[in-house]
Amino acid sequence: MPRFAANLSMMFTEVAFLDRFEAAAAAGFDAVEFLFPYEHPPEAIAERLKAHGLTQALFNLPPGDFAAGERGIACLPDRAGELRDGAETALAYARATGVMRLHMMAGLGSRQDAAAVDAYRDAVVFAAGRLADAGIDLVLEPINGRDMPGYFLDDFDWTAALIAELGLPNVKLQFDIYHRQIMRGDVATAMAALMPIIGHVQVASVPLRHEPMTGELNDSFLFAELDRLGYAGFVGCEYRPAGATTDGLGWFHGAPPARGRAA
Ligand SMILES: O=C(O)C(=O)[C@H](O)CO
């Protein structure tokens, strides 16, 4: 089985954010990820990781005003300065937590807009350069437009082509199985084809974004495929538990898959 990271933005939300580290460790996870750490000082996050023997698998660069609906700023030409500052902020948290990969959200915008494409490309090159100095990978994640209407980076082929064109060794693909299935399907074949550039994987059931093994995909098969393909990274459990987080961890502890939608 791959190495799973509990996503603390979606899982264990029964308790306050800083208490989710202990809850994840108690449930058997040895790694965590989350969207953003920035409401808490880096030392507070580092202290929780250390106290519970957890590895920080991933988090995101600052995304602009997330509460107001922004979903990253990388494709926004007039936000380049803020993006650069955000990279420094993320690096401070990276140094404290030891994380080895960071995701940069693209923002809302159109790939038909040349200025947005240029801004995005510049942002990727800039962030990759800053992260490379610290030995950290930059991961780019295509996100489906049903969950995030108007999201700039909603195409796996375009993302893979950009990564190939830039040829920067620390720029990789964040392959979210949930988004891939909604956008294109053909998950196992795409995973195999893209494996050389995959830097992080995430999972949730489709269509409800609940626990793995409860949706239309055969997640056991996909996890075995990741092993067969030699994927040594983390699989982030980026799902909304259907009920209490711990009640839905049967899949993680090896229980047989559920059949059909939860009532
Ligand atoms: O939506 C997702 O799949 C994500 O991974 C986050 O929202 C962005 O990192």
Ligand SMILES: [Mg+2]
């Ligand atoms: Mg994701």
